[in-house]
Amino acid sequence: xxxxxxxxxxxxxxxxFSQVDPERSPHHWVMVIDLRKCIxxxxxxxxxxxxxxxxxxxxxxxxxxxEVGQWEVDPNGDGPVAVEGKTYVPSVKRFSLPRLCNHxxxxxxxxxxxxxxxxxxxxxLVLIDYPTxxxxxxxxxxxxYDARFFxxxxxxxxxxxxxxxxxxxxxxxxxxxxxxxxxxxxGDLNDPDSEVGxxxxxxxxxxxxxxxxxxPQVFYINLDGDLVDAATAYNTVYPYAAGTNTNQYDELTGxxxxxxxxxxxxxxx
Amino acid sequence: MGGSLTHSGLENAYWGLMVVTYPxxxxxxxxxxxxxxxxxxxxxxxxxxxxxxxxxxxxxxxxAAPLTVLGDAxxxxxxxxxxxxxxxxxxxxSMFIVIWLxxxxxxxxxxxxxxxxxxxxxxxxxxxxxxxxRVIALGSxxxxxxxxxxxxxxxxxxxxxxxxxxxxxxxxxxxxxxxxKARSLWATPLMPVLFIVSAIVSGIAFxxxxxxxxxxxxxxxADRVVASGLLTYLVLFLLLxxxxxxxxxxxxxxxxYAQGSTYSSFYHLMLHGPFTFTYLGVQLxxxxxxxxxxxxxxxxxxxxxxxxxxxxxxxxxVFAMRWNVVLGGQAESKxxxxxxVTTSVPLTGFDSLQxxxxxxxxxxxxxxxxxxxxPWRQASAAAPAEPLDPGRPAQAGAPAEPLDxxxxxxxxxxxxxxxxxxxx
Numbered sequence: 001x002x003x004x005x006x007x008x009x010x011x012x013x014x015x016x017f018s019q020v021d022p023e024r025s026p027h028h029w030v031m032v033i034d035l036r037k038c039i040x041x042x043x044x045x046x047x048x049x050x051x052x053x054x055x056x057x058x059x060x061x062x063x064x065x066x067e068v069g070q071w072e073v074d075p076n077g078d079g080p081v082a083v084e085g086k087t088y089v090p091s092v093k094r095f096s097l098p099r100l101c102n103h104x105x106x107x108x109x110x111x112x113x114x115x116x117x118x119x120x121x122x123x124x125l126v127l128i129d130y131p132t133x134x135x136x137x138x139x140x141x142x143x144x145y146d147a148r149f150f151x152x153x154x155x156x157x158x159x160x161x162x163x164x165x166x167x168x169x170x171x172x173x174x175x176x177x178x179x180x181x182x183x184x185x186x187g188d189l190n191d192p193d194s195e196v197g198x199x200x201x202x203x204x205x206x207x208x209x210x211x212x213x214x215x216p217q218v219f220y221i222n223l224d225g226d227l228v229d230a231a232t233a234y235n236t237v238y239p240y241a242a243g244t245n246t247n248q249y250d251e252l253t254g255x256x257x258x259x260x261x262x263x264x265x266x267x268x269x
Numbered sequence: 270m271g272g273s274l275t276h277s278g279l280e281n282a283y284w285g286l287m288v289v290t291y292p293x294x295x296x297x298x299x300x301x302x303x304x305x306x307x308x309x310x311x312x313x314x315x316x317x318x319x320x321x322x323x324x325x326x327x328x329x330x331x332x333a334a335p336l337t338v339l340g341d342a343x344x345x346x347x348x349x350x351x352x353x354x355x356x357x358x359x360x361x362x363s364m365f366i367v368i369w370l371x372x373x374x375x376x377x378x379x380x381x382x383x384x385x386x387x388x389x390x391x392x393x394x395x396x397x398x399x400x401x402x403r404v405i406a407l408g409s410x411x412x413x414x415x416x417x418x419x420x421x422x423x424x425x426x427x428x429x430x431x432x433x434x435x436x437x438x439x440x441x442x443x444x445x446x447x448x449x450k451a452r453s454l455w456a457t458p459l460m461p462v463l464f465i466v467s468a469i470v471s472g473i474a475f476x477x478x479x480x481x482x483x484x485x486x487x488x489x490x491a492d493r494v495v496a497s498g499l500l501t502y503l504v505l506f507l508l509l510x511x512x513x514x515x516x517x518x519x520x521x522x523x524x525x526y527a528q529g530s531t532y533s534s535f536y537h538l539m540l541h542g543p544f545t546f547t548y549l550g551v552q553l554x555x556x557x558x559x560x561x562x563x564x565x566x567x568x569x570x571x572x573x574x575x576x577x578x579x580x581x582x583x584x585x586x587v588f589a590m591r592w593n594v595v596l597g598g599q600a601e602s603k604x605x606x607x608x609x610v611t612t613s614v615p616l617t618g619f620d621s622l623q624x625x626x627x628x629x630x631x632x633x634x635x636x637x638x639x640x641x642x643x644p645w646r647q648a649s650a651a652a653p654a655e656p657l658d659p660g661r662p663a664q665a666g667a668p669a670e671p672l673d674x675x676x677x678x679x680x681x682x683x684x685x686x687x688x689x690x691x692x693x
Contacts, residue, residue, distance in 0.1 A: 014356065014359070015356075015359045064604070064605065099604070108449075108450065108451065111359050111360065112359075112360045112361060112362065112448070112449075113356055113360055114351060114355065114356050114360045114362035114363040114365070115347070115350040115351060115354050115355065115356060115363075116354050116356045117350070131347075132347065132350055132354070133343075133344060133347065134342050134343075134344045134345070134347040134348055134350055134351070135342045135343025135344040135345075135347070136338070136341070136342050136343075136362065137283040137284060137341075137342075137343070138360070138362050138445070140283055141283070141284065141449050141451065141452065141599075142449050142450075142451055143451055143603075144450065144451035144603060145603070145604060146280055146603045146604045149281070150281075150283060150343060155343040155344060156343060156344060212450055212451065213450075230605075231604060231605065
């Protein structure tokens, strides 16, 4: 369990994040993810695991595969899914949504840590001082993106660091270098000539769960409402059907809900 | 809109049974302290005999309460970081160490003054038992009436501060959940109030049971005035709790009033889901409606068995409330709609039933130790209350048992059936 690196001795902030002055900070690291270019190959997930030695069963970044659309009643009555006398056919599309810690500008995880073990560095990174962590799990509860987890080996909270050990040496994060479609772009928002600056200037971008007021610093291009709906809690939760394997008609939303297996030890894929 | 996720198992509920038990135990602490303050602050003289017992029970549980969260933490050896680099006042959890240490200090002071006169009288005797109590009495030898009056004044002041601390101690736990905006079932300003009121409810029910059982153990009949008085307070706070739960229901279970995420989680978890039994059945049904209905029947209300059933039902309901908040809130998925984060409670090992029973066992041992050191029977008998047993009137101010006698540790009732049977 090694302490987090801070090669340039940047100040740490624990409390009120307006203390982070973007003018005086040497960098403001952000990530832009262009969803039009993500092909769902999961190589970023593999690269992250390899670079950061992330244990089996937990993930610092993961690519969520989201099915968008509806199951519609088949007028002929021979759709693949039959519920209550009707049959349904899928009218759905699949999207990939790469996710990681959003390195929020107002991170609730940092605010709630009882021992100041996690902090925001002046250049925008939200990091953890592992030897200090008491493992209470409050930061994990407070993160709206489920970006934090308990590292099963070192038994502390853990999360994406934007590959701090690489960017302090002038390298890109592992997930960015391995992205085959160049969907992940990393850079310095303080630098007007950076690629992220250009992307943010040219495209309309969206953040995940911006209603939470966390000010996320991972920006998505082409993140539409259907995706957000399916990839946040702001939708219906799956009706509990332990031991059954039947598709259900949800009276609340008028949708057919497919049985999906739940549980398991944090298998993100 | 939206769709169903094609995979899941993305999330884990990291807070388990130990975190369910933590607010439960600290609720009993706060509630039993409020019971002791009925005598110390609100001068309800009929509860004087109960106050020493309530102080002992409250302190024992207070010492044991942090063991639950310590057992839940992944790095318990780092717990002392709370003293050296506490994130005050930004983190709701950072309030713990401040409030808890202050509360411990206050309870020890309260313990000293509640038992000072009794300890001084024991210290007048001879032998190691008297010597021990000379130490516990911290050299005080004042047995005068003015000294007792001063004790009561100090207890009044301490208890006033203690009530504030009891509210803070439990209110901060409610705020730990209420401040977590990532979980829509937790993020409600009602949380601290709900926790405090249900804490008082559970504390009164707990003290009813402790009082009746403890009185039987020492062979005195529990006083009907005390027991029925406690039940009356229990019902009053239960009505307040019911009112708060009604507000919670209105703002969670009615789609037109509730946030979309709150409503959908509440609908699929609490109303038609894995927590329906513990919420509608145990928390509301057994924990609130059943006790209120039973209390309305005079025969049941006046019987010992009826009182015990009411108290046990209330305790079960409050535990279910903690269960539904802690585990129910985590069952709601953060990042993938149409899934439930399932949890299971292991029987042994980390965060299990075994560890929870262990914490209660530690609390019970501490209670036994304190009740042996601080003879609450004599302190209760010395209190100017109504006679504890109509058949055997105890003179006010006179100890019911010889004080210079060394304690006999009795494990089991040694008294005749006539005195140990309460009867309905």
